[in-house]
Amino acid sequence: PAREPYPPALHNANLDRAVYSIRFYRDLVADYPDRQAELRALGFVWQRLQPEFNLIVEALVVFKTIYGHLDIPVAFIVPSSKTNTTELSKWPLATHGMPLGRLCAQIRHRHDFVLDAQKWIQLDNLGFIWSAE
Numbered sequence: 001p002a003r004e005p006y007p008p009a010l011h012n013a014n015l016d017r018a019v020y021s022i023r024f025y026r027d028l029v030a031d032y033p034d035r036q037a038e039l040r041a042l043g044f045v046w047q048r049l050q051p052e053f054n055l056i057v058e059a060l061v062v063f064k065t066i067y068g069h070l071d072i073p074v075a076f077i078v079p080s081s082k083t084n085t086t087e088l089s090k091w092p093l094a095t096h097g098m099p100l101g102r103l104c105a106q107i108r109h110r111h112d113f114v115l116d117a118q119k120w121i122q123l124d125n126l127g128f129i130w131s132a133e
Helices: 022-028 033-041 050-067 100-110 117-126
Strands: none
Touching: 050 100, 050 117
């Protein structure tokens, strides 16, 4: 809500998206132990994006298996039952329709999903392209 006690930066914010963004964490939580404690007391789940990251990794593995590289076009979308392709059976069902190219761009430019070094290492080991040209 656009009122006290909420800071102006949160007025009318879409909190379910904002709370998990890198900028939100860096600007409004990282340097405020009291805010971190309040969120923990509310039962905040810090690793909420882990399952989605796991699906992205699965999709990256399949993409690399099919195409031999991870130079994924931004417009690439994992095939789904709506697309008529012979590759569909190679993709895990939970990845069907995933905008993999856009997600890779978000990882590359905004570092979405990669808040810890282990995820960076995992992507490096797959051959993730960090600077698309």
